[in-house]
Amino acid sequence: GDTAVRRDRFSGGPAREFMSSLDADERIFTADLAVDRAHTVMLAEQGIVDSAVAGEILAALDDVETAGHGALPDGEDVHEAIETAVIDRIGPDGGRMHTARSRNDEVATCIRYRLREDLLDAVEATVAAREALVEVASEHAETVMPGYTHLQPAQPTTVAHYLLSYEGAVARDTERLLDAYDRVNRSPLGAAAFAGTPFEIDRDRTAELLGFDGTVRNSMDASAGRDFLVETTATLATHATTLSGIAEDLIIYANRGLVELSDDYSSTSSIMPQKKNPDPVELVRATAGTATGEVTGLLTTLKGLPRAYNLDLQEATPHAWTAVDSVSDATEVVAGAVATADWDEAALAAAAGEGFSTATGVADLLAMGGMPFRTAHEIVAAAAEAVDDGDSPDAAAAKVDEATRKVTGEPLSAYVSREDVESALDPAESVASRDSAGGPAPEAVDDELAA
Numbered sequence: 475g476d477t478a479v480r481r482d483r484f485s486g487g488p489a490r491e492f493m494s495s496l497d498a499d500e501r502i503f504t505a506d507l508a509v510d511r512a513h514t515v516m517l518a519e520q521g522i523v524d525s526a527v528a529g530e531i532l533a534a535l536d537d538v539e540t541a542g543h544g545a546l547p548d549g550e551d552v553h554e555a556i557e558t559a560v561i562d563r564i565g566p567d568g569g570r571m572h573t574a575r576s577r578n579d580e581v582a583t584c585i586r587y588r589l590r591e592d593l594l595d596a597v598e599a600t601v602a603a604r605e606a607l608v609e610v611a612s613e614h615a616e617t618v619m620p621g622y623t624h625l626q627p628a629q630p631t632t633v634a635h636y637l638l639s640y641e642g643a644v645a646r647d648t649e650r651l652l653d654a655y656d657r658v659n660r661s662p663l664g665a666a667a668f669a670g671t672p673f674e675i676d677r678d679r680t681a682e683l684l685g686f687d688g689t690v691r692n693s694m695d696a697s698a699g700r701d702f703l704v705e706t707t708a709t710l711a712t713h714a715t716t717l718s719g720i721a722e723d724l725i726i727y728a729n730r731g732l733v734e735l736s737d738d739y740s741s742t743s744s745i746m747p748q749k750k751n752p753d754p755v756e757l758v759r760a761t762a763g764t765a766t767g768e769v770t771g772l773l774t775t776l777k778g779l780p781r782a783y784n785l786d787l788q789e790a791t792p793h794a795w796t797a798v799d800s801v802s803d804a805t806e807v808v809a810g811a812v813a814t815a816d817w818d819e820a821a822l823a824a825a826a827g828e829g830f831s832t833a834t835g836v837a838d839l840l841a842m843g844g845m846p847f848r849t850a851h852e853i854v855a856a857a858a859e860a861v862d863d864g865d866s867p868d869a870a871a872a873k874v875d876e877a878t879r880k881v882t883g884e885p886l887s888a889y890v891s892r893e894d895v896e897s898a899l900d901p902a903e904s905v906a907s908r909d910s911a912g913g914p915a916p917e918a919v920d921d922e923l924a925a
């Protein structure tokens with residue numbers, strides 16, 4: 475029954491290294507010290523541990539912190555190693571630190587404590603990315619570009635409208651991260667192994683000392699629940715998927731000569747001297763795969779785990795760390811790539827007129843002139859067969875007139891003026907006309923920018 479003897483009995487054998495999380499726990503070394511301190515202070519305040527002993531424990535913890543994670547003795551994990559290091563310094567009284575708790579509530583508290591910090595960093599990265607998107611958008615409210623659907627020129631829009639489409643998505647990612655933060659920010663400490671403790675502990679006090687916004691009340695839920703990791707990781711994967719869209723667009727637009735990534739966000743080839751590759755954003759595109767893999771790994775690890783604690787939970791944690799690190803890095807790369815990219819206004823304007831991308835605007839105009847939209851669609855579709863990229867507005871309008879006569883038996887002028895049609899065929903005019911709320915017209919975009 476002696477602790478040292480039992481520890482010796484279970485401290486060897488070929489599975490020890492396999493079981494140890496000590497290396498991975500470096501991430502929660504500082505968190506564990508904070509948790510140890512808060513718990514020790516509470517134990518002293520409650521009269522569970524003598525104040526003088528608590529003082530010795532706190533001094534030993536300071537010393538352990540100064541020595542660093544690398545100086546810890548062997549142990550199954552950081553919690554056990556820090557306790558051993560405290561006992562090494564002050565003797566058996568160091569073991570009083572673990573009164574009324576278990577590594578199960580301890581580790582759950584450490585993960586949440588550290589994850590709060592990482593989540594706030596992730597949030598800050600998303601805010602910086604949004605600032606970059608808004609900043610560049612504000613310079614390009616009039617820069618016409620082709621908008622694509624199915625990768626085909628669909629309707630002209632502007633660079634500002636395009637960039638703000640992602641700002642809106644990243645803003646929701648920020649909200650989701652903050653939402654996840656609220657649920658991460660609860661203290662499981664005091665749940666002990668899962669079944670609470672007979673000691674007169676004060677869970678609200680340790681929660682307060684650690685800056686948590688309350689506790690996870692049910693002690694079994696508190697020690698074994700990891701849905702907060704799933705929520706965080708899934709939110710990061712959602713954000714990474716948003717980022718992968720921006721990355722893919724930049725890759726395609728750069729490839730078409732519509733935008734040039736700065737040298738800082740490009741690489742060259744080790745063999746082909748002429749190459750300028752969008753390598754950093756390709757890695758951003760791949761990060762969505764990494765993050766999705768972490769969500770999948772996490773859910774698969776947690777699926778079907780019985781209550782309460784199982785060591786599988788130790789293997790679940792690193793999925794969240796990998797996700798938060800890789801996604802936050804990717805967010806920063808996107809912010810930098812967007813902030814420094816050079817949009818080629820001439821190339822964008824030329825591309826915006828390609829593929830009769832103003833066709834919808836012409837159909838809208840005919841419908842505004844009293845024609846059923848479906849008829850207008852049919853006429854412009856017929857004209858689209860004839861219109862070439864090189865056509866002047868006059869030549870294109872003549873083809874629309876011809877199609878109108880064929881379909882309705884009446885000339886174009888029965889519905890709209892030739893002048894209005896020519897204007898609708900102009901990409902910049904086409905953009906300016908679409909001033910509905912949230913649309914690409916510069917004044918609508920200005921409203922969005924102001925908001």
Ligand code: ARG
Nearest residue numbers: 495551577578581783787788
């Ligand atoms: N290192 C473990 C983890 O990360 C905590 C230790 C709990 N171990 C145990 N056998 N109950 O989850």
